[in-house]
Amino acid sequence: MPPTSDTNPPDTLRRELGLLQATALNMIDMVGIGPFVVLPLVMQLLGPYFLWAWVAGAVLSVVDGLIWSELGAAHPEAGGSYRFLKLAYGEQTWGRLMSFLYVWQTLVQAPLVVASGAIGFAQYFAYLVPLPAWWQPKLVSGTVVVLLVALLYRRIGSVGKLGVALWVGVLVLMLGLIGSGLLLGREAVPFPPLTPVAAADAAKGWFVLPALALGQASVKTIYSYLGYYNVCHLGAEIRQPARIIPRAIFLSIVGIAVLYLLLNYSVARVLPWAEAAQSEFIVSTFVERLFGHTAALAATALVLWVAFASLFAVLLGYSRIPYAAAADGEFLPVFARVHPTKHFPHVSLLVLGGAGFVFSLLFKLSEVISAILAMRILVQFVGQAVGLVLLRRRRGTAGLPFRMPLYPLPVVVAVVVWLLVLGSTGLSFVLSGLAVIAAGVVVFLISNSRQGRWPFGAQRGYSEGAK
Structure with missing residues (x-):
């Protein structure tokens, strides 16, 4: 197990990421292509009540972030949920099953997450470079995954610096879009109260309660918020993790929530929501309306930068999960290998990147967003929330570096909302x-x-499985 000090033996992961780098990697993981793809979809589902879905996604992220913060600060190790589930349910019994299921799912859903971002990247790339539709998306998405693996094939200190550089591109795009809409937009932006009657109307009569009406649209917005926990996967590479992990989680959630709400508001000031809901390239359409086609091309290029930056953080975090399981003797030993000079789990990175490459060639974006959430909720999010309760009962709270306020209310709310999602x-x-x-x-x-x-x-001892 990696020590919690800043100095690690040469054969383990290195603690080289500070608060700025951890927060930057979290935020670029969260943004990605998500908001630029799902913004019109949410408007289609909720009509003038679209902002409520983004509020709901932010609330769930904050509540669930309390769970991740408490677990991540107390157990700052590589693998995130893998370690949390094993500790919570028993390292010799049910915890082995739960943690195995999480790694099992990761081998499928992590490449799907990478593929979803790469496919979204390819769709926006079509605005920049119109190529034959029968091969262009596959060529672009596959190339993106290969380039990601190449950039991540280096030591974590260099990755952290590159992550901050990519984060700057995220902020430039988001702040530029928001500022343009706020200053130049002239449309009135609706933010009506979501009453039961309004909710039913927004959902075309399918639901009669606001929570249920929000559910379908919130699936899309939650996909855009996912990633606030990425720092927990990198727990063994964070300096002063008990302090930095909770701060990075909440700084990234609050920062991204503000940016998402302002982005939606700014877009609606330029494009009426009914028109925006039909746009395939919402950012490109937004900028073209304000500044012309040339500026729209530049904005689209920035969207691609942001999407690539997010995939960079996603693949970085996920590559540590099979490594942690293998190092623990619970998975194929080859995944425990660390690069002899660069000190990162290179086998895990190559396998997940390779699977992501294949998936990016096989699936459509509409097929993976809901599948990603449905696959993860029971074992990871709900299982982890229940696991925190088990850990508190067994170990108490005296040694916790971070304790969630109002316990157990955040746990109950998180479980209920995740099941609704x-x-x-x-x-x-x-x-x-x-x-x-x-x-x-x-x-x-x-x-x-x-x-x-x-x-x-x-x-048997875990070391047997790693031999």
Whole structure:
């Protein structure tokens, strides 16, 4: 297990990321292509009440961020949820199953997340360079993934500095769009109260309660907020993690929430929501309306910069999860390998990047956003929230460097809202998520029955599995 000091042995990950770098990596993970793709979709679903979906996404992020902050500050190790689930449910029993399921899902959903960003990148790239539709998106998305792996194939200190540089591009684009809309926009922006009657009207009569009406649209906005926990995956590479991890989480959530709300407000000041809802390239259309086609091309290039920056942070964080499991003796030993001179888990990076490359060639963006959420909610988000309660009961709170306020209310709210979001993804996606979990359980049981490990035999030390 990596020590918590700033000095690590030469064969472990290095603690080289400070607050600025950790926050920057979180924020570029959160932004990505998400808001520029889903902004019109939310307007289609909620009409003039679209801002409420972004508020709902921010509230859920803050509540869930309390869970991540408490766990991340107390257990700053590589792998994030992998370690949290194992500790919470028992390192020798159910925690092994829960953490295995998380890694199992990561091998599928992490490349899907990378693929979703790469596909969105390719869609916006079509505005810049119109190429034959039958091959252009695949060529661009595949190239993006290859370039990501090449840039991440270096030590973490260099990655942190590159992350800050990419973060500057994120801020330039977001602040430029927001400032232009606020100063030059002339449209009245609606922000009506979301009453039950209004909610039913916005959802075309499907729902009668505001929470349910928001559910379908919030699936899209939550996808755009995901990433506030990325710093927990990098826990073994954060300096002073007990202090920096909670701060990075909340600085990134608050910063991105403000930027998202202002971005939506600014766009609606230039493009009426009914028109914006039909735009395929909302940022390009927005800038073209204000400054002309040449400026729209420049803005589209910045959108691509932001999308690439986000994928950079996403693949960086996810590559540490199989590494943590393998180093713990619970996964294929090859994933525990650390580059001999650059000190990063290069095998894990290459495998996830390769899978992301393949997925970017096979799937459409509309097929992966809901699937990503449906696959992760039960094991990672709900399982982790319940796990925090188990840890508190077993270990108490005396040694916690960060304790969430109003406990257990944030846990209860997070579980309820996550389950509502899961239901809002649709039955087919819920079933696909359950199928992945079931397959993982079968693989876990077969593997452990052959080794005579829990639940089939006596417990063995984790070091055996890593030999």
